[in-house]
Each structure stands twice: as C-alpha cells, then as structure tokens.
Amino acid sequence: MVYKFGRRPARLDARTLKLEKYLLPTLPPLPEACDQGAAVHQPWGMLGNDAVGDCTCAAAAHLLEEWTANLGAEITLTDQQVLDFYSALSGYRPDDPNSDTGLDGLTTLNGWRTVGLAGHKLDAYASLEPPAADCTAAEREAWHQRVQAAVYLFGGVWLGVNLPEIIVSGAEDPLQLPWDDSGDGQGEWAPSPAGGHAVCLVAYNQAGLTCVTWGQEKQLTWGWLDRYCDPSPETGGEAYACLDAGDQLQAGRNWEGFDAATLQADLGLI
Numbered sequence: 001m002v003y004k005f006g007r008r009p010a011r012l013d014a015r016t017l018k019l020e021k022y023l024l025p026t027l028p029p030l031p032e033a034c035d036q037g038a039a040v041h042q043p044w045g046m047l048g049n050d051a052v053g054d055c056t057c058a059a060a061a062h063l064l065e066e067w068t069a070n071l072g073a074e075i076t077l078t079d080q081q082v083l084d085f086y087s088a089l090s091g092y093r094p095d096d097p098n099s100d101t102g103l104d105g106l107t108t109l110n111g112w113r114t115v116g117l118a119g120h121k122l123d124a125y126a127s128l129e130p131p132a133a134d135c136t137a138a139e140r141e142a143w144h145q146r147v148q149a150a151v152y153l154f155g156g157v158w159l160g161v162n163l164p165e166i167i168v169s170g171a172e173d174p175l176q177l178p179w180d181d182s183g184d185g186q187g188e189w190a191p192s193p194a195g196g197h198a199v200c201l202v203a204y205n206q207a208g209l210t211c212v213t214w215g216q217e218k219q220l221t222w223g224w225l226d227r228y229c230d231p232s233p234e235t236g237g238e239a240y241a242c243l244d245a246g247d248q249l250q251a252g253r254n255w256e257g258f259d260a261a262t263l264q265a266d267l268g269l270i
Helices: 055-071 079-090 105-114 137-154 222-228 245-251 260-269
Strands: 124-127 157-164 191-204 208-213 216-221 238-243
Touching: 055 079, 055 105, 055 157, 055 191, 055 208, 055 245, 079 105, 105 124, 105 157, 105 238, 124 260, 137 157, 137 191, 137 222, 137 238, 157 222, 208 222, 216 222
Parallel strands: none
Antiparallel strands: 124 238, 157 191, 157 238, 191 208, 208 216
16 A cells, blocks of 8 residues: 655634634533544545645645534545545646645644635634643643544544654554554654655544544554644644534534634634
8 A cells, every 4th residue: 555645834824713712711611522523434545645645635635524424414535536636736747746845733624624625625724732741641632632522513623744764664564553652653654854744633532532534443542642732843743623504504513712803803803
C-alpha cells in the first residue's frame, strides 16, 4: 500500500478565529465518550491520497461524509471529486507530477468556504490552538476539552500533524504501527517536518481518539495527539473545528453553549 503525505507547514493568520472564545459557560458537560463516525456505513475511501498529497482535502471530505451520514443522507465522495477540489486550490495537474505540492490547513479550509467541496461550503472554522510541548497540565487539559467539544458539537476535528520519521522513511506501515506515545519522541520517533499529514477526528473516549486517514479508521492516544500535533514552527501542528449549520444542525446536533452569533459577527469584521 502506498501512503502519500502532503500537508504543508501551518500558515498563520492573525485573523483566524479561536474556538475557545465562543465556548460559553453554559456549555453542557461533555459526554465521556462520543462516536460521530458510527453513522458511516460506506467505506471511507482513499480519495486519491495513495497517488497524490491531497490529504488536507481528503480529511475535509471524510468530515463531510460523516456529517451527511448523521443527517441520514450519507454521501460517498469519489476520488475524482476530491482531486478536483485539490486541483482547484493547489494548481495540481495530473499530467505534471511536479505540481503535486500539497496544501496547508488554512488554504484548504478557506477553499472549502469559498469554492466548496462537492457542492458543500463551510460557514466558518475556528482554531483549537494546540498547546506547546512545554505547556502546563491545565493548558493540556483545556486543549483536550476543546478537542472533545469540537467532536461533540461539530462532528469532528480537521487535524494537521507531523508523523514520526519511522513512518516517513517507510520502515513501518502507518496503519499497522500503534499511534501511541510509547516511543520516546526522539530520533525515529520524533515528529518529522517531512511527515506533514492531515486526518479528521470523529470520536473520542477517555483512552484516546479515532481518526480517519488513508481510507481507514485509526485509534490514537491522547499522548500521541499531543506529541504529533505539536505547533512548533518546525512541524506546525494545527487543529480546526469546521462549522456547517446545514449539515450539522439538521442532523440533530445542538450548538448549545456555543456563541454562533458572535462568531458570525466576528467573521463579518475579517
């Protein structure tokens, strides 16, 4: 099996909205476990990520598949639909392998808002702000709470990580290797700048999370998330909540405790 990377380093923009600002004190207690991906019945699909570095677009597409499954109107995107989206944003041309240069998170999500993916456009997105490796225990816990809130309220998280060198080198199959923090985080276990990858988180429990990557569900621990979504400049980990009222609220989700009105007002100022 061939696995392609393709997430470029995170592009920072001071205008990016921060999820924490819009989580109100009235946010109900989050459940200890939440599985938004359970509604998906069709295969997730590779969506071209075995041929080109369109992982940022595939992660968006997998979120859209999950949202529509929870709506009771599950769509299954084709490889071509996702490749067309990738081409529109990156300039990729199938006849020119050198044009396969990947994308960063902000370019992907801005394109989802403006260009649209398979006829669906985001209303907004907000950064979950992964903390630095040397953050306090309280900051780490707050980050985990933001991730859980985004999965529960918005059906998932678009996540940009940097995989370890042991995967980038091809020494290990990434879908067979445990995604945990049992390694020391050094050497072949260190986040690799060459391993930029995007996945979507669709479930969590106290032990860890479930992401969708390369057409399959993969379990990962909270410690793995902390290590490989490190936001340092060298690796540029990033995470976003994606808001689409049409596909989320109609599925019976409730944004109670989330200040959508202020977020929309803030978007108007950008």
